[in-house]
Amino acid sequence: DAKTTQPPSMDCAEGRAANLPCNHSTISGNEYVYWYRQIHSQGPQYIIHGLKNNETNEMASLIITEDRKSSTLILPHATLRDTAVYYCIGLNDYKLSFGAGTTVTVRA
Amino acid sequence: DAGVIQSPRHEVTEMGQEVTLRCKPISGHDYLFWYRQTMMRGLELLIYFNNNVPIDDSGMPEDRFSAKMPNASFSTLKIQPSEPRDSAVYFCASRRTGRSYEQYFGPGTRLTVT
Numbered sequence: 001d002a003k004t005t006q007p008p009s010m011d012c013a014e015g016r017a018a019n020l021p022c023n024h025s026t027i028s029g030n031e032y033v034y035w036y037r038q039i040h041s042q043g044p045q046y047i048i049h050g051l052k053n054n055e056t057n058e059m060a061s062l063i064i065t066e067d068r069k070s071s072t073l074i075l076p077h078a079t080l081r082d083t084a085v086y087y088c089i090g091l092n093d094y095k096l097s098f099g100a101g102t103t104v105t106v107r108a
Numbered sequence: 109d110a111g112v113i114q115s116p117r118h119e120v121t122e123m124g125q126e127v128t129l130r131c132k133p134i135s136g137h138d139y140l141f142w143y144r145q146t147m148m149r150g151l152e153l154l155i156y157f158n159n160n161v162p163i164d165d166s167g168m169p170e171d172r173f174s175a176k177m178p179n180a181s182f183s184t185l186k187i188q189p190s191e192p193r194d195s196a197v198y199f200c201a202s203r204r205t206g207r208s209y210e211q212y213f214g215p216g217t218r219l220t221v222t
Contacts, residue, residue: 046209100150
């Protein structure tokens with residue numbers, strides 16, 4: 001699985017967009033980029049995934065660079081309930097394994 | 109849908125005791141996963157089942173850990189005997205065939221072994 005690098009923390013103002021970067025320079029051609037998040041005292045929650053095209057769903061957008069070495073998760077209008085640890089993962093099978101992730105704090 | 113249900117939510121036990129964690133996956137999901145999460149090691153996959161059959165148990169730490177899935181709606185993870193280093197949050201997750209990227213996690217069981 002690809003090694004991913006994320007900033008340890010970031011703050012975001014409520015109602016503004018939150019842009020979460022992730023570097024995955026070792027990602028292989030058949031590995032997807034997944035994003036999960038974990039709100040305090042809850043289980044991880046799937047957000048979005050992509051291979052090489054940009055993706056959007058009801059929760060977020062995922063922008064993957066053309067060389068696939070990095071991606072950005074965008075939360076378009078952050079709310080206080082989006083405060084969580086966000087994990088970027090590169091893998092091509094079922095074995096989810098989270099690193100330290102980015103702790104996102106949304107402030108009113 | 110009720111989501112993945114785990115019980116108990118919290119368990120405190122003494123070293124040497126048997127611990128049984130329970131999980132009810134989402135109806136219709138044919139894959140079930142058991143994970144363990146600690147500050148030191150992050151999230152680790154212990155074992156997963158497909159159609160009630162254990163497929164990969166390479167993450168199970170040692171023989172003290174065992175998992176069963178007697179039917180599609182119930183699974184257990186048992187630790188016997190428990191040790192302080194087993195203290196962690198244990199998550200159960202499920203998914204269905206064709207949506208390999210989207211695992212649904214339960215709320216977890218926080219296990220403390222003293």
